[in-house]
Amino acid sequence: MNIELVDLRLFVKIAECGNLTHGAARAFLSPPAASARIKSVEQEAGQQLLVRNNKGISLTPAGETFLRQARLVLRQLDFLADEMTNAEAGHLRIFANTTAVTEFLPEILARFLAARPGVTVDLQERLTQEIVRSVVDGTADIGIISGPHGHVDLEAVRFSTDRLMLAVPAGHPLAGRDRILLDQTLEFEHIGLHEGSTLLDFLRRQLRRSGFDRSLRIQVRSFEAMCRLVEAGVGIGVVPESAAQRHLQTMNIRLLVLEDAWALRDRSILMRSQGALPQSAQLLIGMLIDEGAGGRK
Secondary structure (H helix, E strand, O other): OOOOOOOOHHHHHHHOOOHHHHHHHHHOHHHHHHHHHHHHHHHHHHOEEEEEOOOOOEEEHHHHHHHHHHHHHHHHHHHHHHHHHHHOOEEEEEEHHHHHHHHHHHHHHHHHHHHOOOEEEEEEEOOHHHHHHHHOOOOEEEEEOOOOOOOOOOEEEEEEEEEEEEEEEOOOOOOOOOOOEEEEEEEOOOEEEEOOOHHHHHHHHHHHHHHOOOOOOOOEOOHHHHHHHHHOOOOOOEEHHHHHHHHHHOOOEEEEEEEEHEEEEEEEEEEHHHHHOOOHHHHHHHHHHHHOOOOOO
16 A cells, blocks of 8 residues: 555544544644545555544544554554664653552652653553554553453563452441451442443453442542551441551551452553563663562562
């Protein structure tokens, strides 16, 4: 196929806007010029890529494939430009789960970025399925998840362990125990994280499987807020061990090991191809692996 880069960029902008006119404006083209370019791309591809309707446009299955590959081509060009200018410059897009975003990535990224003033990072908290999908289609360069991802087209590098524990107030009926199964906590009120957090999505699935059919007592924005509410006796909460141990130092709470098999999960870095990533991404991956090897949980 003989397709120009400007056409790839135009197609991506139109697909992201869901509207040919708006996408053309973002590409600094008139709608007629953009329409003509898209028709030319479809002729080169030998398939219809866009369906025009009253609400804008939608992608055909072939269009979805074209969009995914166009994003990957354009992202590799970004990597090439960055590395030709400065091997330690560039922009990284990282999608990660709740624990990564709130617990260990800020500290690692602070050191990483302080040593590399030419690098910028877009870090977003997403659900696991969104992380996987975004790495596959090129929206994210790196994904960080806990547990299996189930996608054969991605490389995964394990770098540490994510252990979930149960936080309860001192004096709670469960406070005298060291270990427990989630099934044994269902009579008590549970506290959860905010909507859209990876841990909430994961925990809800486990609670439903265990027969917990009530709403959570309260949802909060952080593990610190969760532990403070646990300390006040509002309810009990499932938290990562790293956060639980930190708040244990300043709050009157007790921690119980969850014996459920799902409570101990591998943390992994997801990427399409590690060898295709720019040097800055490779260096960040190395830092994450080193942190995990150093005993970070």
